[in-house]
Amino acid sequence: MKDYNMKSYKLIIYFLALGATVVGTAESIITGILDMLASDINVSIGLAGQLVTAYSIAYAVGTPILIAITSKIDRKVLLLAALCTFVIGNIIAVLSPNYALLMTSRAVLGVSAGMFAVVALGVAAQIAPPERRGSAIGTVLMGTSLSLVIGLPLGTLIGEYMGWRWIFAILGVITIITTVPIAKAVPKLSGQEAISLSKQLAVLKEFKVISGLLTSLFFITGYSVVSTYLAPLLRENAGLNSNTISLVLLGMGLMAVVGSRIGGYGADKWGIARTLIASLLLHVIALFFLPVAAVTFAGALFILALWMLGAWTTAPAQQFNLVTMAPQSTDIILSLNSSAFHLGVALGAVLGGVVVEQLSLSSIGWVGGLIVLLATVFAVISIALKNKQNVAEQLKSV
Secondary structure, eight states, X not given: OOOOOHHHHHHHHHHHHHHHHHHHHHHHHHHHHHHHXXXXXXXXXXXXXXXXXXXXXXXXHHHHHHHHHTTTSOHHHHHHHHHHHHHHHHHHHHHOOSHHHHHHHHHHHHHHHHHHHHHHHHHHHHHSOGGXXXXXXXXXXXXXXXXXXXXXXXXXXXXXHHOHHHHHHHXXXXXXXXXXXXXXXXXXXXXXXXXXXXXXXXXXXXXXHHHXXXXXXXXXXXXXXXXXXXXXXXXXXXXXXXXHHHHHHHHHHHHXXXXXXHHHHHHHHXXXXXXXXXXXXHHHHHHHHHHHHTTSHHHHHHHHHHHHHHHHHHHHHHHHHHHHHOTTOHHHHHHHHHHHHHHHHHHHHHHHHHHHHHSOSTHHHHHHHHHHHHHHHHHHHHHHHHHHHHHHHHHHHO
16 A cells, blocks of 8 residues: 555545535535425425435445445545535535425435545545554544534525525535545545445344444434434524524534544544443433423533534544454445444434424434433443454464
8 A cells, every 4th residue: 555644644634524524514404404494395394304314315225335336446536426426416406396306316415425425434544554543534524523513504594594505506516626625635546355235244244243333323313313303402492593503503513523533532542442432421411411401592502512522422433443343344344334324314313203293302302312322232242242352363363
């Protein structure tokens, strides 16, 4: 593999993070404009929330298939192809006259974003020194969290004053601009050996991998139950308007960036197990207290900041945890993890819709917290099995 000096290596990682910010905005923005979308296309809040489901299912199902098909293709080519497809998805969103075509645009955006995210994380892990891989993954994921800082609150305001179609139009233009530095900075990197989808799924024979992926699935399901319906919750419980909600989203995004950095740093310095379990427990506590805390602006700002800190510290630590389980199959394990994540997003959106329709908006916090608690159990199992196998392999080598 080509040697990279520290300056050029960091520059590549930052440009990949920039791309992650762009594609991450398309995913997260729906939560900030759910009310106005539902009103404009004449559907219920619960049905509008299924736009999240369409995106996530396309991401979850399409990503591993495309990773298998394109495994030999240069990584740089795949990054650029994903961004170009992403632009097309935004164009469809701008022009969509009805709910059905808008769902189609979400599917296109989901597939292209999934491809970019998996390849970008794989490139980051490939070019980073071994002792800095956790931080490299955390930096790319920080780009996604930056979409919450910049894209989500700004997009919510654009939707409020200019209309939601302008969000996707602007996003498409920014994607084109972002493609230029990525094309110049990212080197040519060969793909891995062509691996069929059936062989990708072969890694699931190990229960440590299964429990690790279940950690991702339930962690993000609990997260999605709340995040999908957060704006309506803040309007109903705390009486916040769009401008105030944007401020809350900005605070959440800032804590997400902090969490991403802590997660990557913590995985390298404090160990995966400590960082992962602690962050998951913080996530659980925040969601359990959400219904009673988010009744005022100050309360909502505090508890949601705590929630973001826990959730986004978990993300890079969990990615790194899975990479260490299959270091020779980085793209495969990250692809499967992305599928688990976005199946969780889809499941959370559906489950959250049921909770909102059948119970109440406040109930999403308790339901989400219980699901993340289940994720914590699987994280403990996964780490224990991985450590046991590592000890056994060390004893064999003696």
